[in-house]
Amino acid sequence: MPVTRIPNAARRGTALGSALAAVLLIGGCGAEVGPDAEAGASAPPRKVTVDRCGEPVTYTTPRRAVAYEGGSADKLFSLGLTDHVLGYVMPPANPPVTESPWAAEYARVEMLSDDLLNKELVVDARADLVVAGWNSGFSDQRGITPEILDKLGIQSFMHTESCFNYPGHPQRVTPFEALYSDLERLGKIFGVEERAEEVVEGLRRRAEAVAARAPEGDPVPVFLYDSGTDQPFTAGSQVPPNDIIGTAGGRNVFGGLDERWTQVSWEAVTEAEPEVVIILDYGDQPAQEKIDFLRKSPRTSRLPAVEKNNFFVLDYNEGISGPRNIDGLEKFAEYLRTLKD
Structure with a gap:
């Protein structure tokens, strides 16, 4: 997990204007400043x-x-x-x-x-x-x-x-x-x-439309794999994937942790028996490498999600706070619905 962020995880501009400091027409979508x-x-x-x-x-x-x-x-x-x-x-x-x-x-x-x-x-x-x-x-x-x-x-x-x-x-x-x-x-x-x-x-x-279409029955247990081999980093209750999982109709197996991005043990992951693994996909840590690790590691190869090949890849910018959270929500909700079909 890089130290650059909690999850293991734009130079254009003019000088500050003199008298026009609050009077610009904002680019994009036609919004005006104040x-x-x-x-x-x-x-x-x-x-x-x-x-x-x-x-x-x-x-x-x-x-x-x-x-x-x-x-x-x-x-x-x-x-x-x-x-x-x-x-x-x-x-x-x-x-x-x-x-x-x-x-x-x-x-x-x-x-x-x-x-x-x-x-x-x-x-x-x-x-x-x-x-x-x-x-x-x-x-x-x-x-x-x-x-x-x-x-x-x-x-x-x-x-x-x-x-x-x-x-x-x-x-x-x-x-x-x-x-x-x-x-x-x-x-x-x-x-x-x-x-x-x-x-x-x-x-x-x-988000409300997704929640209205959530699968019926018990929520699917979901483990988010951020990174880590000796110990995995995952999502607690205070970061967007927890809401993505819950709104879509799943259950974050570490949603009971009052944390943001946090480290857990592989033993805890095994005990949680996740049916789905969400892979957080970084630019410098490709999702496929993480999936390959989970398939090969004796600690995770027998997880229900791994045996069933139930992997969902969540883009990094869909997992950190931003408007793309809802894109990630919609994609994950569609994935969960396919598992229920």
Whole structure:
């Protein structure tokens, strides 16, 4: 499990404008930035107070946002905020951005780094907002935290899902609700509340439609295999795959763990007798390699899911917090229905 994120697990931009700091027509979907759009050149910068892990923070409309990993960039792009994105940082675990539904938006901004997020990078880029998760971007060990950025005058946005273990300001929100909350909070920060409401309503409707078609009977026990050979990393109750599995009609065999991404034992996996294994597919750790390991390892080769060849591959960006969670949900739900047929 790479240290770049909790799951073993975009550089375009103009300088901050003088008087037009809150008056831009946002690219994509025709959304406008806030009530200052017609206020003229003398309008002051637009400010709004939004919670960051439950802590009220005042934001000025960003013009040079930096996103860490696909989930962050996808949230911004889904709200039509491409013109406000300076660039993205995309470590090797992420699948190629050309595979994203927003590939055209990624192409309009810069790739700032294919390594870890760090303070020097965002300072050199003159970023005015960094979007990332706690321990998946922001990190005490690497010296880039919201508190440090606050002191540098750089705004930060933290994924609600990652607030669960954020020191000083923990927040418990179910993963899908955390996604919706993020989109709504970003909508307020950028002044595109109506667009955010439309996006959230669409995602909610899709999730509800999946839940309504969930297979009847006992939920299928599902094990998510993130990575690890000596001990596996998997999904606890506080990350999106738990909601993906449950909404689709399955049961996360480690959903009782009050954790995000966590390490368990192979003995616990064996005892859980999963009927399905979800493989989290990274750019640098292909799914087939993980499947081959599970088939060959004496600790897992006799698992019901392995013997029945019940493997489902979940794209990395469908498993971390982002709008593609619902894509992953729909695909997994369809897979479960085929097993019940």
